[in-house]
Amino acid sequence: MNLLFRLIFLVCALSVSIGQIHASLRAGAASSNITPHLGIALDGTISINGPAVEVHDELHARCLVLDDGEQRLAIVVCDNTMIDRSILDRAKQLVEERCGLPANRILISATHSHAAPRVVPGLHSNPLNHDYETFLVRRIADGVQQAIANLSPAQIGWAQFDKPEFVHNRRWFIEEGSKLGNPFGKSGDQVKMNARGEGLVKPAGPVDPEVFILSVQHPDGRPMALLANYGTHYVGGYERGHISADYFGLFSKRMETLLGENDPRSDRPPFVAMMSNGTSGDVRSSDLGKSNPVAPWELMNIVAESIAKDVFSTYPDIKHREDASLDMTEAKHSLGVRKPSAKQIAWAERVWDNYQNNPDQKFGGSTNPIVYARETLALADYPDKREIILQAIRIGDLSIVSSPCETFAETGLAIKRRSPFKDTFTIELANGADGYLPTIEQHGYGGYETWPARSSLLEVTAERKIRSTLLDMLNQLKAEQ
Ligand SMILES: [Zn+2]
Incomplete structure (x- = not known):
């Protein structure tokens, strides 16, 4: 072989191997413990549930990082009721400083467990809540950094199935003549949240029964990570003052037992499972008309176990591929606040x-x-406008969008229906905590989710604007595919 021929051969071999590196996926997952100190105030100011006296199960920030050689992105699911954008921005900033992963390539969501802190600065006077903000920022960044350290060749696939048992619309029309008042001393609401007894007519909206599963494996088929998505608000049934990740955490632990090879002697990073909240602002896990288990933790275990079992039986059918390309886009949107007169x-x-x-x-x-x-x-003291973050992710022909709100099922269903991608799901309470997101029509029906408060503060047209921006972002990702 003469020298020139050898050189040409070498260059060709090099470019082929670089091409292969670019075409193949790498992934890393990690779980970071975010359990607060006992004594912290749990949840919010409307649903008062603290201070914490015991830990039923630990809270985690579960992190998945994907890298196709050109794009790198992170998805984080935290066991908190909700996390204010200012805290999440700090966590993203820290990741960017430490690892070089830009803030607009990081999606961080809260599950909405109500036995966990609601991380909104100034909401609680308890100093432990203030300390927790800094702790949480660091622990989220630690989790992402660890997931990046764990990056290794991977294959990815997804599947979905329906699980209607644990999604029930919680807003019901009430018979005409039933007197519905609101806390502002006004009447005229047509819809009531979690209504029981006489006068129930029909649910005010649909539910989305789909459980979506995104699976990441090592090239030899060993499970690396699993991200599930389901639209039920939370399960509850806690003992007062006990910290818990609700069914989201129990499901994750169960999947780790079923699929993981989390041998402490192993030098391999452990398998990480996570359950993100879909569009569940108006969806409860149990049927209003039926009596449910009353023992603490019972229903939560039933829900977690049942979904985990179905995911486990679906898992072998998932087709994994190593060449899925990635893309992600972010938009910042300014929306009005419903200020009081x-x-x-x-x-x-x-x-x-x-x-x-x-x-x-x-x-x-x-x-x-x-x-x-x-x-x-x-x-009354809030600024007139609020800037929110919206994100859209493409993984092969799958798309994921984020909403910073407690988003109603009908919004998630509309996005699934109109998405240019074959498969789409929404992760809610991501990148901020911007309250309930009723449609214009639902605002007209009234009920708890529409009453102006820090838990429902965006302008009446917010849902329409968020939905259409997310669909625009998906169309943009599709056009660039
Ligand atoms: Zn809620």
């Missing part, structure tokens, strides 16, 4: 002053006027 502020001041003078009155609960008076006064 002068009349509403005057009402709130009256109710709040009365409470201050008579502090023995019951405080708390999702229909309590005192709670909504305080929420009205809090919203």
Whole structure:
């Protein structure tokens, strides 16, 4: 072989191997413990559930990093009720500084367990909640950094099946004549959340029964990570003050037992499973009309076990491939806040002053006027506009979009229907905590999810704008594919 021929051969061999590297997928997964200190206030100010006195099961930030040689992205699922954008931005910034992964290539969501902290600065006066914010930022960044360290050749596949047992619309129309009041002392609501007893007519919206599974394996078929997505709000049935990741965490642990080879003697990174919340702002896990198990933790175990069993039986049918390409896009969108009118502020001041003078009155609960008076006064101090983050990810011919809100099932279904991709799912409460997202029509029906509060603050047209922006982003990813 003369020298020139040898050189040509070498260059060709090199370019082929570079081409192969670019075409093949690498992935890494890691789980980072984010359990807070006991004593922290759990959940929010409307649903008061703290302080924490015991840990039923540990909380985690479960991280998956994918890399196709050209694009790298991270998906993180945290066992928190919700996490404010400011905290998530800090975590992304830390990842960017440490690992060079840009903030707009990182999706971080909360599961919406109600036995975990709601991480919104200023929401709780408990100093442990403030400490937890910094802890959480660091532990999320640690998880992503570890997942990047674990990057190795991988193959990816996905599948879905329906699981209607644990999705029930929780907003129901009430018979005409039934008196529905709201905490602002007004009547006219047609819909009630979690209504029981007489007068139930029909659900005010659909549910999405689909369980989506994204599976990542080592090239030899050993499981590396599994990201599931299902649209049920949470299960609950906690003991008061106990920390828990709800069914999201139990499902993940169960899958790790079923699929993982998490041998502590192994030098391989452990298999990581995670359950993200789909579009469940108006969806409960149990049927309103049926009586459910009453023992603490019972229903949560049933839900986790049942879904894990079905995922396990579907798993062998998933077709994995090593050449899935990746893409991701992010948009920042400014939306109006439903600020109270002068009349509403005057009402709130009256109710709040009365409470201050008579502090023995019951405080708390999702229909309590005192709670909504305080929420009205809090919203009065909010800026008029709120910038939210929307993301869309493409993995081969699968797409994932994010919503920072407690998004209704009908929005998720509409995105699935109109997506240019064969398969699409939405991860809610991602990259922020921007409250419930009723459609314009649902706003008209009224009910808890529509009442202005820090838990439902975006303008009435927010859902339409978010949905159409997400679909535009998907169309853009499709056009660039
Ligand atoms: Zn909620």
